[in-house]
Amino acid sequence: MSTLDHAPQDDPRDHSRAKRNVMVLVCAQAILGAQMPMLFTVGGLAGQSLASNICFATLPISLIVLGSMVTATPISAFMQKFGRRAGFVVGAIGGALGGAIGAYGLYIASFPVFLLGSFLTGIYMSAQGFYRFAAADTASDTFRPKAISYVMAGGLAAAIIGPQLVKATADAYVVPFLGTYLAVIVLNIIGSLLFWFLDIPTPDAPTEDTPKGRTRWELLTTPRIAVAIICGMVTYALMNLVMTSTPLAVVGCGFTAGNAADIVSAHVLAMFAPSFFTGHLIVRFGVEKIVATGLVILAAAGAVALQGVTLGNFYIALILLGFGWNFGFIGATAMLTAAHEPHERGRVQGMNDVLVFGGVTIASLASGGLLNCSGGSPVEGWSAVNMAMAPFLMLAGGALIWLMLRPRDDRI
Numbered sequence: 001m002s003t004l005d006h007a008p009q010d011d012p013r014d015h016s017r018a019k020r021n022v023m024v025l026v027c028a029q030a031i032l033g034a035q036m037p038m039l040f041t042v043g044g045l046a047g048q049s050l051a052s053n054i055c056f057a058t059l060p061i062s063l064i065v066l067g068s069m070v071t072a073t074p075i076s077a078f079m080q081k082f083g084r085r086a087g088f089v090v091g092a093i094g095g096a097l098g099g100a101i102g103a104y105g106l107y108i109a110s111f112p113v114f115l116l117g118s119f120l121t122g123i124y125m126s127a128q129g130f131y132r133f134a135a136a137d138t139a140s141d142t143f144r145p146k147a148i149s150y151v152m153a154g155g156l157a158a159a160i161i162g163p164q165l166v167k168a169t170a171d172a173y174v175v176p177f178l179g180t181y182l183a184v185i186v187l188n189i190i191g192s193l194l195f196w197f198l199d200i201p202t203p204d205a206p207t208e209d210t211p212k213g214r215t216r217w218e219l220l221t222t223p224r225i226a227v228a229i230i231c232g233m234v235t236y237a238l239m240n241l242v243m244t245s246t247p248l249a250v251v252g253c254g255f256t257a258g259n260a261a262d263i264v265s266a267h268v269l270a271m272f273a274p275s276f277f278t279g280h281l282i283v284r285f286g287v288e289k290i291v292a293t294g295l296v297i298l299a300a301a302g303a304v305a306l307q308g309v310t311l312g313n314f315y316i317a318l319i320l321l322g323f324g325w326n327f328g329f330i331g332a333t334a335m336l337t338a339a340h341e342p343h344e345r346g347r348v349q350g351m352n353d354v355l356v357f358g359g360v361t362i363a364s365l366a367s368g369g370l371l372n373c374s375g376g377s378p379v380e381g382w383s384a385v386n387m388a389m390a391p392f393l394m395l396a397g398g399a400l401i402w403l404m405l406r407p408r409d410d411r412i
Contacts, residue, residue, distance in 0.1 A: 017199050018139040022147050024197045025131045028088070029154025030161065032191035033128060035095060035184045037162030037268045039064060039121060041261050042170060042177045044248050044368065049176065050111040058244050058368030060102075060118040065240065065364050067098075067122015068129065069357035075126050076350030083202035084134045085195045091127020092192035094120055099184030106178050117181075124188065126353065132330075133349050136337045137200050142283065145334045149279030152272055152330055159268030163261045170257070203345075213344040216351055227403040228335035229352050231291050234396035235328030237359035238298055238389050242305070242321055243267060244367040245385050246314070252371075252378030253309045263314050270322025278330045287335045288404050294328025295397050298389065305386040309379050317386075328396075 040061060048057035071094075079087035102117030131154075135147040165183050172179030219225050246267070247260035282290050301320035307313055340348045370388060371381035 015140060015143065018135075018143060018147060021138055021198055021200055022135050022150050024194055025135050025151045026154035028191055028194045029128070029131055029151055030157035031187060031194070032092060032095065032124070033155050033158035034161040034165065035099070035121075035187050036125065036128070037159060037264055038166050038180055038184060039118075040243060041163060041166050041247055041264045042180050043118065044244060045251070045257060045260075046106060046114065046177045047111070048248065050105075050109060050114055052111070055369055055373045057248060057372060058364060060115060061244050062361060062364040062368075063115050063118035064098075064122045064125055065357055065361040067119040068125040069122070069354055069361050071123050071126040072129070072353035072357055073350040075123070075130065076346050076353065079130065080203055080346030084130070084137070084200045085198045087130065088127050088134075088195045088198070089192050091124045092188045092195075094123025094127070095125075096185045096188035096192075098122070098124065099181045099188065103178055103181035103185070106175050106181060121184075126357070129353050129357070130349065132333050133337065133345070134198075134200055137345075141338075144337060145282040145287075145330075146279035148333055148337070149275045149277075149282075149330055151275075152278075152326070153275030155272030156269060156275070159265055159272055162268070163265035166261050167258065203343075213341060213347065216347060219340065219344065219348055219351065222339065223403055223406060224335060224339040225348065227399045228332045228339065229355055230399045231295075231396050232329060232332035232336070232352065232356050233359040234392045235291075235294060235298065235325055235332060236356050237363040238392055239271075239321055239325040239329075240360045241363035241367050241370075241388065242301070242385060243318070244364045245371040245382070246318060248368070248371055249309070249378055249382040249385075250314055253382070255311060259311060263311075263318050266315055267318035267322045270319040271325050272322075274323060274326045275330065278326055279334075281327075282331060282334050287331050287338075288400060290327050291331035291335070292397070292400055294324045294326065294331060295393055295400070297324035297327065299393050300324070302386040302389045306383055309382060 043060040043064070044058045047060040048054055051057055051059065075087050075091065078090065098117045098121030101120060102114055105114030105117055131151050132148045135151040136144045139147040166180055169179030169183045170177050243264070246263060250260040250263055251257060278290065297320055301317045301324055304313060304320060305317035336348065336352055366388070367385060370384045371378065374381055374384040
C-alpha cells in the first residue's frame with residue numbers, strides 16, 4: 001500500500017469541486033503570494049539599514065520564518081476545527097497586520113518594531129504553506145499530485161507581481177521601502193476576498209467513534225513520512241539559506257538593488273514555472289525520482305555560485321536553486337499527503353510544517369551570519385553560504401536512498 005484513500009475520490013462532482021478549489025488557490029498564491037518575494041527582496045536590505053550590527057541584517061526574514069514555524073501547529077488545528085477558509089482568512093489578516101507594523105517600524109526607524117511586524121507576517125506565511133495541502137483535500141488519488149503542482153504554479157504570477165511592485169514602491173516615499181510594506185497591506189486585503197469562493201468541507205467534529213490515528217511519534221517513525229519531512233526540510237531550508245542572502249550578496253558585490261530584484265524575480269519564476277508539469281512527472285516517474293532530481297539540481301546551484309560573482313553566475317545559480325526547490329518540495333509534499341489518513345491530516349501537516357519551517361528559520365538566521373560575518377568580503381561570505389549546502393544535501397539524499405532500498409510494502 002503506497003497511498004491511502006482520502007474521502008470520495010471518483011465522484012465527478014468532487015472532481016469538479018477539486019478543480020474549482022485549485023483555481024481559487026492558484027489565484028490566492030498569485031496575489032497573496034506576491035508579498036513573499038517582496039519581503040524577501042527588501043527585508044534584508046531594510047534590516048541592514050536599521051540594525052546596529054550588520055550580522056543581524058537578515059533577522060527580519062528569520063523572524064518571518066520563525067513566526068511561520070510557531071503558528072503552523074495552531075493554524076493547522078484551527079483549520080481542522082473551523083475549515084480551510086477560516087484559516088486562510090486569519091493568515092491574510094496576519095499578513096496585513098505584519099505589513100502595517102513593519103511600515104510603522106520603518107517610519108520611526110525602530111528595528112524592534114520592524115522585527116515585530118516581520119514575526120506577525122509569519123502568520124500569513126504559515127497559512128500559505130497549507131494552500132498545497134488544501135489542494136489535495138478534495139482531489140482524487142491521480143489528480144492530487146497535479147493539484148498540488150498547479151497551486152504551486154500560482155507562484156509564477158507572484159514571482160512577476162512581487163518584484164515589479166518592489167521596483168514601483170521601494171522609493172515611493174522618503175523612507176526607503178515604506179511603500180513596499182504599504183503595498184503588502186493592500187495585497188492581503190484584496191487576496192482575502194478570494195477565500196469566499198473556496199469549497200472545502202469543514203472536517204466533522206470528532207466523536208467517540210472517530211479513529212484516533214497514530215501518535216506523533218508513530219507518524220514520525222513511519223519511513224515514508226520521515227523521509228518526506230527530511231527532504232521537505234532540507235529542500236526548503238537550503239533554498240531559503242541562499243535566497244535570503246542573495247540581495248545582500250548582489251549589492252555587496254557592486255550591483256544595484258534593481259539587479260537584486262531582477263535576480264530574485266528570476267529565481268521565484270524558476271521556483272514555480274516547473275509546477276505546470278511537476279505533478280505529471282511525479283505520476284509518470286514516481287515521487288522518489290523527482291525528489292532526487294531536485295536534490296541534484298540544488299547541488300548544481302551551489303556549484304555554479306562558487307564559480308564566481310558575476311551577474312550571470314547569480315542568475316544561473318538562483319534559477320537552478322528555484323528548479324531544485326520545486327522538484328524537491330512538491331515531491332516531498334506529494335509523498336507526505338499519500339502517507340496519512342484524513343483524520344490524521346491536522347496532526348501530520350502541522351507537525352510537518354513546524355519541522356520544515358524550523359529548519360528554514362535556522363537557515364535564514366545562519367544566512368546573514370555566514371554572508372556578513374564569516375569572511376572578509378561579500379565574495380567570501382557568499383562562498384560560505386553555498387558551501388554550507390553540502391552536508392544537508394547528503395543527509396536528504398541518504399534518507400531518500402534508504403527509503404528506496406526498502407521493500408515497497410515496508411516503506412509506509
